[in-house]
Amino acid sequence: MLPLLNLLLPALIPSWRFFKSVDPSPRVEWAMLAAATGVAAQWHEFRARPQYLTPWAMACRMLWNPRWNETLFVVSCAERLTLTPSSHSQQEILRRISAELERTLPPGACLPYLQFRLVFTDRNEDGRLVKAVTYQSDPFLIAGMASA
Template identity: 85%
Template sequence: MLSLLNLLLPALMPSWRFFKSVDPSPRVEWAMLANAASTPAQWHEFRPRPQHLAPWAMACRMLWNPRWNENLFLVSCAERLTLAPSGHSQQEILRRITAELERTLPPAARLPYLQFRLVFTDRAEDGQLVKAVTYLSDPFLIAGMAFA
């Protein structure tokens, strides 16, 4: 029984030493545009993390959290897009942003074009937060697009 527990324990509580390094992950930000040539007036973080979670919500998230799994997939797509841009990663990010906007924004607040960017946030030596944009997509026409 003890040997079984010794085999199971590392799977239940993995060591952080499993990773070679822990680097900041890119954040996805989006902006809607009136036309393809316009400049974004304001960028919005896609699915910002909550400032506070109640203990009950944390416990529930440990057992069931499909939205977080999808966020991890988006981080993976964003990392791939930063290292080696591909149409697949770009389309996966775009598809999730448009679906979220369809679900949360009223039709009157939507503009026909969508643009997203990938931002790394890091802390400088003086303690200030520094944002570095690593990828900026072309504007995509989403008006009339089937959101799925």
């Protein structure tokens, strides 16, 4: 019985030492381009975290938050893309960004090409935030924009 309890206890009461190390995760930023050969003028963070949440919103998010689960999936794809680049991770990130843009931007606001990059944010020895771009995709034609 004791060996069974030793196996079950860590699952019921997680330890703060669950992970061997905690490393920063890449942030996904996107930009829209008018042409495939264009240069991004402005980068936007994909699903930036809110500055403030009410206690009610936090409680609701603990019970039901499919959007955050999808954001965590994008972060895991970004981590995989940083370590071992694959077209699957790249396509999943592009698919999620383009769906979000289609849902949130007004009609006619989209440019035909979408590009994303992965950025790590860290503090230098002076304590200032420093951004390091670790991956930048090629521009991709957004689905449905080929005829526009």
